[in-house]
Amino acid sequence: xxxxxxxxxxxxxxxxxxxxxxxxxxxxxxxxxxxxxxxxxxxxxxxxxxxxxxxxxxxxxxxxxxxxxxxxxxxxxxxxxxxxxxxxxxxxxxxxxxxxxxxxxxxxxxxxxxxxxxxxxxxxxxxxxxxxxxxxxxxxxxxxxxxxxxxxxxxxxxxxxxxxxxxxxxxxxxxxxxxxxxxxxxxxxxxxxxxxxxxxxxxxxxxxxxxxxxxxxxxxxxxxxxxxxxxxxxxxxxxxxxxxxxxxxxxxxxxxxxxxxxxxxxxxxxxxxxxxxxxxxxxxxxxxxxxxxxxxxxxxxxxxxxxxxxxxxxxxxxxxxxxxxxxxxxxxxxxxxxxxxxxxxxxxxxxxxxxxxxxxxxxxxxxxxxxxxxxxxxxxxxxxxxxx
Numbered sequence: 001x002x003x004x005x006x007x008x009x010x011x012x013x014x015x016x017x018x019x020x021x022x023x024x025x026x027x028x029x030x031x032x033x034x035x036x037x038x039x040x041x042x043x044x045x046x047x048x049x050x051x052x053x054x055x056x057x058x059x060x061x062x063x064x065x066x067x068x069x070x071x072x073x074x075x076x077x078x079x080x081x082x083x084x085x086x087x088x089x090x091x092x093x094x095x096x097x098x099x100x101x102x103x104x105x106x107x108x109x110x111x112x113x114x115x116x117x118x119x120x121x122x123x124x125x126x127x128x129x130x131x132x133x134x135x136x137x138x139x140x141x142x143x144x145x146x147x148x149x150x151x152x153x154x155x156x157x158x159x160x161x162x163x164x165x166x167x168x169x170x171x172x173x174x175x176x177x178x179x180x181x182x183x184x185x186x187x188x189x190x191x192x193x194x195x196x197x198x199x200x201x202x203x204x205x206x207x208x209x210x211x212x213x214x215x216x217x218x219x220x221x222x223x224x225x226x227x228x229x230x231x232x233x234x235x236x237x238x239x240x241x242x243x244x245x246x247x248x249x250x251x252x253x254x255x256x257x258x259x260x261x262x263x264x265x266x267x268x269x270x271x272x273x274x275x276x277x278x279x280x281x282x283x284x285x286x287x288x289x290x291x292x293x294x295x296x297x298x299x300x301x302x303x304x305x306x307x308x309x310x311x312x313x314x315x316x317x318x319x320x321x322x323x324x325x326x327x328x329x330x331x332x333x334x335x336x337x338x339x340x341x342x343x344x345x346x347x348x349x350x351x352x353x354x355x356x357x358x359x360x361x362x363x364x365x366x367x368x369x370x371x372x373x374x375x376x377x378x379x380x381x382x383x384x385x386x387x388x
Contacts, residue, residue, distance in 0.1 A: 003030075003149075014157045017079040017091070020257065023153050024075025027162055030149065031068030034142055035061045041135045049132050052119045053179045053198045056112040057139075060175070060205075063108045064168065067101050071161060074100075078255065091255020095219040098161045102213035105168060109205025116198030123192055136180045143172040158256050160219060164212045171208050175201050224351065225251035229291065230387035233261055236286050242267060242279045244302050247330040247348065250386045251293070261287065262296040264331075269301035300331055309334055312343060312376070316369055324365060326350055328385075335379075342377040343369065348385050358382050 004011040008022045039061035046055030074097030080090045147169035154162030182197040230249055237246045244266040252260045265283065267276050280297045287295050303309055313332045320329050328348040335342045347365065349358050359382070366378040 021079035028072035098216035105209035113202035119195030
C-alpha cells in the first residue's frame with residue numbers, strides 16, 4: 001500500500017511496538033482529515049434538505065473523528081515499554097480503546113434514534129437537492145476506501161482496534177446507501193420515510209457497538225488461545241529431536257504481540273538432566289524465533305523401558321480416541337496400590353464441556369478402561385484446554 005511505504009519506512013516489521021504505533025497514527029490522521037471533510041459537507045446538506053438521516057450521519061462522522069483521535073492516543077500509549085508497574089508492557093490499552101470506540105458507536109446510535117423518533121412523531125418536510133446525492137456518493141467512496149485501508153492495517157498488525165474502525169467504516173457505507181435510497185423514495189412517492197430510515201440506522205449502530213464491545217471485553221477478560229498459534233507451537237515443539245509429546249499448553253496474552261506460553265514437554269525418563277535442559281533451550285529458541293513468543297516449559301519424564309506401562313497407554317489411548325475423540329489423555333503412570341495397582345492419568349477436556357458433564361464423562365472413561373484392564377483401578381484427573 002502506497003501510504004504505508006511513504007510514511008512508514010519499516011512497515012513490514014509489524015512486531016515492533018514503534019511500528020504498530022505508526023500504523024495507528026497513520027490510520028488516525030487519515031480518519032480525522034477525511035471525517036472532518038465529510039461531516040462539514042453533510043451538516044451543510046442536512047440543513048438544506050432538512051434530513052435527520054443526513055444530519056445524523058454528519059454527527060456520526062464527527063464521532064468518527066473522536067474515534068480516530070482515540071486510535072492515535074491508544075497506539076501511542078500501547079507502544080510504551082514495560083516498566084516496574086507494568087512488567088508485561090501496555091499493549092492491552094488497545095483493547096480499552098476498542099471498548100471506547102464501542103461506547104462512541106452506542107452513544108451515537110442513541111442520539112440518532114432519539115432524533116429519528118422525534119422526526120416520526122413530529123414530521124417536517126424534506127427538501128431534495130442534487131448536491132445531497134453527490135455528497136452521499138462521495139461519502140460512500142471515501143468510506144469504502146477507509147474500510148479497506150483499516151482492514152489492511154488491522155490485519156497486518158493483528159489490531160482489533162483498527163479492525164473495529166474498519167467495521168465502523170463499513171457501516172457508514174451502508175448508512176449512506178440507505179439514506180440515499182430514502183431520498184429517492186421520498187422524491188418519487190412523496191412519502192417521507194426519513195425518520196424511519198434514521199431509526200433503522202440507529203439499530204445498525206447498536207448492533208455494531210455491541211459486537212465491538214463484545215470482542216474487546218472478550219480480549220480483556222481472556223479469550224481462548226488462538227488455535228493457529230497453538231497448532232504452530234505444537235508443531236514446533238514436536239519437531240524437536242528427543243521430544244515424545246506435549247500437553248497442557250497455555251498461551252497468555254498481554255495484548256497484541258505480547259504473548260507468553262507455558263507447556264509440558266514429554267521426554268524419556270532415562271535422558272540425562274543436561275540433555276533434557278538442552279531440549280528445553282532448543283524449544284524456547286525455536287518458538288521465539290518462529291512466533292516471537294517466550295515459553296515456560298515443564299518436563300514430563302516418560303518411562304519408555306516399562307513395557308507394561310507402554311502397552312496400557314496404547315490400549316487406553318486407542319479406547320479414548322475411538323469413543324471420545326475430543327478428549328486428550330496424558331501423563332500416564334501406575335501406582336502400586338492395594339488390592340490392585342492404579343492407572344493414573346490426566347484427561348484434557350474442551351472448555352465448552354460443562355463441569356458436571358466432565359465428571360460424567362470421566363467416570364464413563366474410567367469404567368471403560370477398567371473393563372479392558374480388569375486387573376487395574378483407574379484414577380483420572382480432569383484438565384481443561386485453554387486453546388481454541
